[in-house]
Amino acid sequence: xxxxxxxxxxxxGKTSVAAAMALxxxxxxxxxxxxxxxxxxxxxxxxxxxxxxxEQQVPVxxxxxxxxxxLLDVNATLDDAVRLHAKPANQEKILKHPIYRTIANSLAxxxxxxxxxxxxxxxxxxxxxxxxxxxxSRHALDTFDKPVLFADFSDSKKVRLISRTYKFxxxxxxxxxxxxxxxxxxxxxAIFGTNMVKQILDxxxxxxxxAEGYSARARKTVALLRDPKVTEFRVVTIPSKAxxxxxxxxxxxxxxxxxxxxxxxxxTWLHAMPETAAAGLAAEVLDWYRAVSHSHLAAIEKMxxxxxxxxxxxxxLRELERDVEGLESLRILAEQLENPLKWTS
Amino acid sequence: MxxxxxxxxxxxxxxxGKTTLSLAAxxxxxxxxxxxxxxxxHPISELALAVSLDGLSARFPQAAPNLFVIYIDPRDLIxxxxxxxxxxxxxxxxxxNSSVFTNLIEVAPGLKEFxxxxxxxxxxxxxxxxxxxxxxxxxxxxxxxxxxxxxxxLRAAKNFEVFLTGPMAAAxxxxxxxxxxxxxxxxxxxxxxxxxAIAETLDVAKAMATDFDLTCSAVLLNCASPLCSATESDxxxxxxxxxxxxxxxxxxxxxxxxxxxxxxxxxxxxLPQLLIPRITNWANDLDLxxxxxxxxxxxxxx
Numbered sequence: 001x002x003x004x005x006x007x008x009x010x011x012x013g014k015t016s017v018a019a020a021m022a023l024x025x026x027x028x029x030x031x032x033x034x035x036x037x038x039x040x041x042x043x044x045x046x047x048x049x050x051x052x053x054x055e056q057q058v059p060v061x062x063x064x065x066x067x068x069x070x071l072l073d074v075n076a077t078l079d080d081a082v083r084l085h086a087k088p089a090n091q092e093k094i095l096k097h098p099i100y101r102t103i104a105n106s107l108a109x110x111x112x113x114x115x116x117x118x119x120x121x122x123x124x125x126x127x128x129x130x131x132x133x134x135x136x137s138r139h140a141l142d143t144f145d146k147p148v149l150f151a152d153f154s155d156s157k158k159v160r161l162i163s164r165t166y167k168f169x170x171x172x173x174x175x176x177x178x179x180x181x182x183x184x185x186x187x188x189x190a191i192f193g194t195n196m197v198k199q200i201l202d203x204x205x206x207x208x209x210x211a212e213g214y215s216a217r218a219r220k221t222v223a224l225l226r227d228p229k230v231t232e233f234r235v236v237t238i239p240s241k242a243x244x245x246x247x248x249x250x251x252x253x254x255x256x257x258x259x260x261x262x263x264x265x266x267x268t269w270l271h272a273m274p275e276t277a278a279a280g281l282a283a284e285v286l287d288w289y290r291a292v293s294h295s296h297l298a299a300i301e302k303m304x305x306x307x308x309x310x311x312x313x314x315x316x317l318r319e320l321e322r323d324v325e326g327l328e329s330l331r332i333l334a335e336q337l338e339n340p341l342k343w344t345s
Numbered sequence: 346m347x348x349x350x351x352x353x354x355x356x357x358x359x360x361x362g363k364t365t366l367s368l369a370a371x372x373x374x375x376x377x378x379x380x381x382x383x384x385x386x387h388p389i390s391e392l393a394l395a396v397s398l399d400g401l402s403a404r405f406p407q408a409a410p411n412l413f414v415i416y417i418d419p420r421d422l423i424x425x426x427x428x429x430x431x432x433x434x435x436x437x438x439x440x441x442n443s444s445v446f447t448n449l450i451e452v453a454p455g456l457k458e459f460x461x462x463x464x465x466x467x468x469x470x471x472x473x474x475x476x477x478x479x480x481x482x483x484x485x486x487x488x489x490x491x492x493x494x495x496x497x498x499l500r501a502a503k504n505f506e507v508f509l510t511g512p513m514a515a516a517x518x519x520x521x522x523x524x525x526x527x528x529x530x531x532x533x534x535x536x537x538x539x540x541x542a543i544a545e546t547l548d549v550a551k552a553m554a555t556d557f558d559l560t561c562s563a564v565l566l567n568c569a570s571p572l573c574s575a576t577e578s579d580x581x582x583x584x585x586x587x588x589x590x591x592x593x594x595x596x597x598x599x600x601x602x603x604x605x606x607x608x609x610x611x612x613x614x615x616l617p618q619l620l621i622p623r624i625t626n627w628a629n630d631l632d633l634x635x636x637x638x639x640x641x642x643x644x645x646x647x
Contacts, residue, residue, distance in 0.1 A: 010359015010491050011542075136359045136491065138391065238360075244394045274590030281572075281579040282588060282597075288571055289596040291625030321598040 002129050003119070005225065005258075007249055008236035010136035013266045017236050017317065018133035019047060020333035022067055027334065029064035030128040035118060036071060044071060047327070055122065058327070070122065077114040085213050120217045123224075141252050225258060232261035232312075237303075239268050239296035246307035261312045265300055267319040269293045270343055300343055316343045351528070352469045352485050353643070355565075357535040358545040359491035362567040364395045365637065366535055366621065367488035368414070372631075373638035375411035380482035382472075383414045384465060386490040392416070397630040404631055413482060417464050419457035423450055426460075458501035459517065466523045492545045496552055499524055503556070525557045532561040533643065537568045538603035543610055550614055562646040564616050566607060568623040572600030573607055617646055 006018045015036050022034035033055060034047075047058050047069040055070035082094050094100055115134070122130055134141075225231050233253050237245040242265050253260045269292050278286050304314055317336045320329055353370070355363045364387060371383040387395050392414065402409040424441055431437040440446050450456060469485055489495045502524065505517025523529055534549055536542040546564060553559040566573070572580065583597070611618060621641060627633040 011361055011537075138394065248394055269592075269595070271591035271595045273592045274588050276588070278588060278593070281575055281583040282586070282593070284571055285583070285596050285600065286588075286593060288623075288625055289592050292623065293592070295626050319595070319599075321595055322602055 001123065001127060001230065003123075003132065003224070003231040004129065004261075005132045005134060005231060005233045006236050006264075007134050007141065007233060007253075008136065009138055009241060009245060012136075012236050012238045012241065012245075014136060014236040015133045016330065016333060017264055017266050018131045019069070020330050020337055021234075022069075022129065022131040023060065023063075023327075023330050024334040024337045025129050025131075026060055026065040026067035027063045027338075031066045031068070031126070032129045032131065033068040033070060033122060033125075033127045034131045034133065035115075035122060036069075036133040047330075055125070060327070065128070068127070070118070072115055072118050074114045077118055081117060081214065116218050116221050117214060120221045123221075138248065141256060141258070226256075228259035231259060233258050234262040234264055235260065235311075236264045236266055238266055239299040242299045242303040243306060246303045250307055250310050260310060262315060263303070263307060263311050263313075264315040264317065265303070266317045268296045268300065268316050268343075270296060270316065270318055270341065297343065316341045351531040352465070352487060353531045353533060354487045354489050355533050355535055356489040356495050356549060357492060358542045361535045361537055361542055362621075363491075363535050364392075364488050365634070366533075366565060366567065366641070367486050368396055368398070369634045369638035369641060370643060371412055371414070371484070371486050372405075372408060372634050373641070374484045375408040376405060376635075376638075378407075378411065379484055380411045381413065381484040381486065382468065382482045383412070383486045383488060384468070385414055385416050385488045387488075388416045388418070389414065396634065400629065400631055411482075417461055419460040419464075420450065422460040422464055423456075455497075455501035455504050458498040459505055459513075459520070461498065462502050462520050462524065463516065466520055469523075469529060492549050496549065496556075499557065525559065527559055530559055531646075532559055533563060533565055533646075534561055535565045535567050538566055538570075538573070538606045538610075540606070543606060546610070547614060550616075561614075561616050563643070564610065564614065564618050565621055565641070566610075566618055567621045569607075569620045570596070570600035570603045571622065572597070573604050573620055574622075619643075619646075 004018075004021060006014050006021075008014045018036065019034045022032040026032045035055075036044075049056065049069055049071055055068050058067045058069050060067045079095065082091055086094055115132075119130070119132060233249075235246060235249040242263075246263050250260050250263075269289060271293075273290065273293075274286065277283070300314075300316060308314055315337065317333060318341065320332060322329070355367045355370075357363055364385065367383055367385070371381045374381040385392055393399065398412075398414070401412070427440055428434075428437045431440065465487060472482060472485055490498065502517045502520035506514050506521055507517075509517065532553060534546045536546040550561050553561065580601075588594075588597075607618065607620075619641065621637060624633055624636050627636065
């Protein structure tokens, strides 16, 4: 099984490129899945996905393999984890806890945790290839740092000790508690108010059994992401960002020990120019196109000179006339992936 | 109303040019002799990855001292609070360095966003149209994060009010009131004329109206094709002698699609629109900012 993880900033068409990569592999005979973690749910439109957390097959005419797509539904994945891993007596308590609602409702944080949980679930389902579309950010790689942080926190003996002591202190009616970590806890409480800290700790004491299993799975998944035999990270960018994005992401990947394999420059204006001269508005439009096109070519060449040696391959995709929405547009992108564009002037 | 009295927010989907337009607007004010503070969603060390201000003081010695760009790290605000609360440095340091504390801050939902909003409100109120003599700057601009995070940031205050009790809930209510008052906020959604970005613009405008009682001032249509501002007759003339080369096919098809979307957007969202043409070649980022800023007069919008 192979994993391809697409990273890139917003607006580069990362979701479409990820879906097209999966489609190209499905056409060639593999059983492929694309997982999007993008809250804008663009893949939903492109692949006509319905709501719900489970993956579904996308019918592709003439494909030797299979194309599947899955959305990362943070709320559903989390609810599912609670129902699967929490003690029956605690399930309702967790699902109705005020902090649980806040956590499930805030995209910051849970998105990352659930992405890794979902990758783990999907890797057991017998796909040849999984293409992951990460959240559109320079910090998308935090996706793979946060679960470890969360696991450490939930795991921490201190938190468990504090939770237990808190319950004890509450039960016997003490308002202040002992030394060491507990002292720090009471200080923190003094700043943020009893309520918030109590609720958070209370929540984690309930959530702990889930977090424990979660933490073990997250560590395993992150280890697979570091294995170059399994995983390849692909930087998706656009010409105006190519030079900076290429250098930035390759450096960030290297820092974390994630294997980089490809830089994919999407939305380039490298269409063939007309042979005859134009006049009027047509001339104005053509001059404008030509100027943009030259700047794209220059950016790609500069990026290749700077970052080309650090990746297996650089791919260049032309921008489509219309937004990538239907499967048809993904087919056009997939064809560009199958027949690499030569861009040197 | 005096625009400088309000916090101008550039919001929209990721990658639409919020940072570029925020800095272009800021630089324009600075070149006109006003003091501007731009609160960026990029840490300063990474800002140059988006838009670089390299060479600002050499090229615009008059404007440079007027333009301030900051990044607010909520972790610093929380650390400040701890330091204030525990004047004994040893104690404050012990808390700040404890893993329980640092992890709590990372995972507490909305806590960082809540502190960020508090500081933004404070910056906004400290400035003063009311008291120009003590005010450090004339304009305040927030280069907001992408729509999803932007909305969850704004909602953090309301969540604190709803889910918590005591002083944090009261602070949440107060911050939410500030950000729901159109006397304090001027919203500029940024979007290219692309389907997904437009859909997000409509979502954000709707959320702003329902959750915050705010109306956007104008939609900034970024990277527009020259066909968006061409006359109908020029377009008809161009189409009379079509050019079938892939380059022209792409440029015309795309430009006309953009033009159509611009009209549709106007029908669905009755707001003023401002076209920001796609700049084709520029020597450096500063050059780009000056050229964009020159064509972007935001003072015309209420």
